[in-house]
Amino acid sequence: MPDLLLELFCEEIPARMQAGAAESLRKLVTDALVERGLVYEGAKAFVTPRRLALAVHGLPAQQPDTHEERKGPRVGAPQGAIDGFLKAAGLTSIEQASIESDPKKGEFYVARLHKHGRATPEVIAEIIPQVIRAFPWPKSMRWGKGSSSPTTLRWVRPLQSIVCTFGPETEEPEVVAFEVDGIRSGDVTRGHRFLSEGTIRVRRLEDWMAKLEAAFVVVDRERRKDIILNDAKDLALAQGLELVEDAGLLEEIAGLVEWPVVLMGSFDPAFLDVPDEVIRATIRANQKCFVLRDPATGRLARRFILVSNLAASDGGAAIIAGNERVIRARLSDAKFFWETDQKTNATVPLAERLERFGNVTFHEKLGSQLERIRRIAALARELAPVVGADPDLAEQAALYAKSDLRTEVVGEFPEVQGLMGRYYARLEGLPEEIAAAAEEHYKPQGPTDFVPTAPVSVAVALADKLDTLVGFWAIDEKPTGSKDPYALRRAALGVVRIVLENGLKLRLGQFFRSLFRSGMTAKVEVGTTTVVTGLFGTRILGAVLSDTALSFEQARDLVSETLDIQAESLTTDLLSFFADRLKVHLREAGARHDLVDAVFALPGQDDLLLVVKRVEALGRFLSTEDGKNLLAGTKRAANILRIEEKKDGVTYEGGVDMVLLHEPEERALADAIAALGPQIEAALAGEDFEAAMALLAGLRAPVDAFFEKVTVNAEDPALRVNRLRLLADIRAATRSIADFDRIEG
Amino acid sequence: MIDPALPPHMRPDKSFQGLILALHAFWADKGCVVLQPYDMEVGAGTFHPATTLRALGPLPWKAAYVQPSRRPKDGRYGKNPNRLQHYYQYQVILKPSPAGLQDLYLASLSAIGIDLNLHDVRFVEDDWESPTLGAWGLGWECWCDGMEVSQFTYFQQVAGFECAPVAGELTYGLERLAMYVQGVENVYDLNFNGREGDEKVTYGDVFLQAEEEYSRHNFEHADTDMLFEQFRMAESAAAKYLEAGWEDASKARHLMAQPAYDQCIKASHVFNLLDARGVISVTERQSYILRVRELAKACGAAWLATAAGGTPAP
Known part of the structure; x- marks a missing residue:
């Protein structure tokens, strides 16, 4: 069966786009082939900085008739x-x-x-130009003489030549002829930019790979990665060092070279005064080099690994020397920043440094960084008792936590924010709790990131995230769809994880209400008409008009009432956002989403820890025989009620008349509910969900017996209504635990 | 390969001016008009009308020039071996971008003494954008042994207009390149004139005092009241010239695009100075950039209505 070889040769493709482009090419071409009746045996895509290629193996010579x-x-x-x-x-x-x-x-x-099926090459010649023209590059461009034309080809960088051959293994393959924007397909490609000269004629995959390898191009991206990683480890080992592995960097480097040559360079050990993380950030971000660790000390060594794209005629000496020069310049910058920061910290008191945040805008509508830091500090102090932290320490830690944002090192390497705060706090002799909070208050950054447990860190981390959420909520910058520019979902998930993993009892509602309220101001104008405007930042939250002039007291009350209403409505909205985040989090942890929904359907669920405990207890209860039967009985009661309530146009709620209870089973049920109700309430009040569930289990037998023996829709209307009320009591009793209607099964 | 006929003091790897002359010779040979620097303060070679304005419109254009560039914020009082508030960019603009522009660029590196069999030259993704000019393009930073020595851009849009056809722009950081080929660690140690002994003039001899003086000026003394006023004046003058330049009410032809653009350049530099003085807040910053961009866009529109912008005289 014949094979297809396609190579699109162009100027350097950005490293970050290469893997995605290879996958897109494979999918687009093979889908188009299959759609046209051309089923294949296998397909593999290749990508280097200068070529995107695809081999499709085992295609029929023509389409079926x-x-x-x-x-x-x-x-x-x-x-x-x-x-x-x-x-x-x-x-x-x-x-x-x-x-x-x-x-x-x-x-x-x-x-x-x-x-009659068309010959496969004819089909390919139709498919490939379409795929090229509609290729999903994240960013594409025009170039050259033709770029004025509206139909000009767009590609990631100028496309230079195309190889496209088709034929069985045993024969000389043919060139699949087509043209895209003046580029004619052929069987000619080029090797490495510097290590190979002239053009290369290729036939099929094996031949293409072998000839390119001889022309200093490793076409397989995974092989390039292996070569880099193994050679880097070997070089490190030879010096008694360990490679600090970095998967992201490896991916990127594999996209920057066609012929990886791994070399080792070194720098002045004096630079090791700078924290390891800063050295690594410098060398990684600017130079795309790996750093090495000394296993004896656990600290970085004075050597680095660079990957060049050239087997140089001097063995790489000039390349190493060049990279060392750049790294020396970068590290001396980093060292200078590191030392300048320490000098500043030693000479400028913290309070004065803090003042400098006054002219940094956090958000146009939410004021300066300084205002934000003060809010976080106040909130951290308030949260301290809840999380078991010392209030003074929590407040101080919050005042310190952002201070590294104005340091030179963080200005240069934003990725070490927090971490530098920790280093500088230690150097300033601040308590270890404050140093830790400077780093940990940014965490967790995602669903798998570290969650702080030290009480002071927890207080500042929660305060930071809650302030962010409340602020952006109040100015109506909520996430919509895939847009979440302020990472509010991540902040909320962070709060959820901190609360749950530390077992914190926190009524979010009350914090939100007071934060929204304290962030609000009001503008009052009194004249012929009175205008009361509630504001958060510069956003108008609500306005009240009155056509009679109000007294000071009246206006004050009106303002207060307006702001309370606004705070309440924002609180409700933000709580439901948290409910969604919690659902996502619990679902990912394997909890049944219907149980989560059943618990959230109850009013006032703003204590995340209790919600989770309740969901867990409910799950255990429903896996017991009693639980399953009671769920069935409750659902039956709820179904009957739904139908009858609709028919009668009323809602039945309690008020069972004991005198009308004729059958022993209905009397037993009413007694059981009456007896258990207060006990369940008491258990819930004590947050003992296991006990509440156990009590609820006591309803199972009377409910079962009731449905077995008693006809709800009795002929006597008074009896019927009374029995419906009894069903409503079952519903009410179970609703103190969860909304059983929302539970599946 | 460096031209073997050059005497030692003219060699691009021995002399800063030799480097400039080698690039001039190289690009002149490729058909570029070799221009002199624009006679105004600019932040980068791209601001020269030979790039910004000539990149717009359908007419072919090939130019090369050195542009002294001022970045007030990058001043370090002459104390940093790499950072300068005034430096030279070597700028090449080719419209439409020729096929094989990368090969041309690499040949220019050979011509200034970078042996491509010894040095690792790489094209690393860098999408260029100038918010003040309303311009963007795709291309690379060109690395030599891990050091960025040039910017290579295919202009897609300038002054808010699509480039049709696309121009290729090469920007060489001359000091960095010279430090590299001369093997010097400190910019002020660069040999400027290629001579040795008493006759030797270094980059420091020429520019160190200026770096010190201008750093003082840029960070401490530049008269901000005057600068705010100059910004307003440049902005309103640009608007005035743009308005007055239209030949008639049909606005089909413009007769004064370049003087208007000068005011746009002026506003941009004044903004950079104000920024260095730290008197522009984060939010204001955005609005100043926007104001300059609006000027640049209007100048681009005017340019397109001139003969060199592709609208022939009737």
């Missing part, structure tokens, strides 16, 4: 209908159609179309 029957109009139909049919079926005269008869329709025309 197809047979199609097309029904036409009846014999004797108007000419217009006949012409339309001929055109649609691709016939030239009606004689080419046969006539069939049908007892209902009479005689009508049928066209039998036999289509």
Whole structure:
């Protein structure tokens, strides 16, 4: 079976786009082949900085023939209908159609179309230009003389040549001929930019790979990664060092070289005064080099690994020297920043440094960084008792936590924010709790990141995230769809994880209410009309108008009332956002989403820890025999109620008349509910969900017996209503635990 | 390969001016007009009308020039071996971008003494964008042994207009390149004139005092009241010239695009000075950039209505 080889040769493709482009090429071409009846045995895509390639193995030489029957109009139909049919079926005269008869329709025309499958190269020549023209590059461009034309080809960087061959293994393959924007396909490519000269004629995959390898191009991205990683480890080992592995960097470097040559350089050990993380950030971000660790000390060594794209004629000496020069310059910058920061910290008191945040805007509507830091500090102090931290320490830690944002090192390497705060706090002799909080208050950054547990860190981390959420909520910058520019989902998930993993009892609602309220201001104008405007930042939250002038006291009350209403509505909205985040989090942890929904359906669920405990207890209860039966019984009661309530147009709620309870089973049920109700309430009040569930289990037998023996829809209307009320009591009793209606099963 | 006929003091790897002359010779040979620097303060070679304005419109254009560039914020009082508030960019603009522009660029590196069999030259993704000019393009930073020595950009849009056709722009950081080929660690140690002994003039001899003086000026003394006023003046003058430049009410032809653009350049530099003085807050910053961009866009529109912008005289 023949194979297809396609290579798109162009100027350097950005490293970050290469893997995605290879996958897109494979998918787009193979999908298009299959869609046209060309089923293949295997396909593999390749990508280097200068080429995107695809080999499709085991394709048929041509498409299968197809047979199609097309029904036409009846014999004797108007000419217009006949012409339309001929055109649609691709016939030239009606004689080419046969006539069939049908007892209902009479005689009508049928066209039998036999289509010979086209030769595969012809199909490929049609597919590839389409794929190239519509290729999903994240960013593409125009170039050259043709770029004025609106139909000019767009590609990631200028496309230079195309190889496209097709043929069976045993024969000389043919060039699949096509043209895209003036580039004609052929069988000629080029090797490494510097290590190879002239053009190379290629036939098929094996030949292409071998000839390119000889021309200093390793086409397989995974192989390039292996070469880099193994050679880097070997070089490190030879010096008694360990490679600090970095998967992201490895991916990137594999996209920057066609012929990886791994070399080792070194720098002045004096630079090791700078924290390891800063050295690593410098060398990684600017130079795309790996750093090495000394296993004896656990600290970085004075050597680094660079990956060049050239087997140089001097063995790489000039390349190493060049990279060392750049790294020396970068590290001396980093060292200078590191030392400058320490000098500043030693000479400028913290309070004064803090003041400098006054002219840094956090957000146009939310004030300066300084205002934000002060809010976080106040909130951290308030949260301290809840999380078991010392309030003074929590407040101080919050005042310190952002201070590294104005340091030179963080200005240069934003990725070490927090970490530098920790280093500088230690150097300033601040308590270890403050140093830790400076780093940990940013955490967790995602679903798998570290969650702080030290009380001071927890207080500042929570305060930071809650302030962010409340602020952006109040100015109506909530996440929508895939847009979440302020990472509010991540902040909320962070709060959820901190609360749950530390087992914190925190009524979020009350914090939100007071934060929204304290962030608000009001503008009052009194004249012929009184205008009361509630504001958060510069956002207008609510306005009240009155056409009579109000006294000071009246206006004050009105302001207060307006702001309370706004705070309440924002709180409700933000809590439901948290409910969603918690659901996502619990679902990912394997909890049943219906149980989470059933618990959240209850009013006032703003204590995340209790919600989770309740969901867990509910899950355990429902896995017992009692639980399953009671759920069935409750659902039955709820179903009957739903139907009857709809019929009667009323809602039944309690108020069972004991006198009307005739059957022993209904009396037993009413007694059980009456007896258990207060006990369940008490257990819930004590947050003992296990006990509440155990009590609820006591309802199972009376509920089962009731449904077995008692007819709800009795003929006597008074009896019927009373029994419906009893069902409503079952519903109410279970609703103190969860909304059983939302539970599946 | 460096031209073997050059005497030692003219060699691009021995002399800063030799480097400039080698690039001039190389690009002149490729058909570029070799221009002199634009006679105004600019932040980068791209601001020269030979790039910004000539990149717009359908007419072919090939130019090369050195542009002294001022970045007030990058001043370090002459104390940093790499950072300068005034430095030279070597700028090449080719419209439409020729096929094989990368090869041309690499040949220019050979011409200034970078042996491509010894040095690791790489094209690393760098999408260029100038918010003040309303311009963007795709291309690379060109690395030599891990050091960025040039910017290589295919202009897609300038002054808010699509480039049709696309121009290729090469920007060489001359000091960095010279430090590299001369093997010097400190910019002020660069040999400027290629001579040795008493006749030797270094980069420091020429520019160190200026770096010190201008750092003082840029960070401490530049008269901010005057600068704010100059910004307003440049902005309103640009608007005035743009308005007055239209030939008639149909606005089909413009007769004064370049003087208007000068005011746009002026506003941009004044903004950079104000920024260095730290008197522009984060939010204001955005609005100043936007104001300059609006000027640049209007100048681009005017340029397109001139003969060199592709609108021939009737």
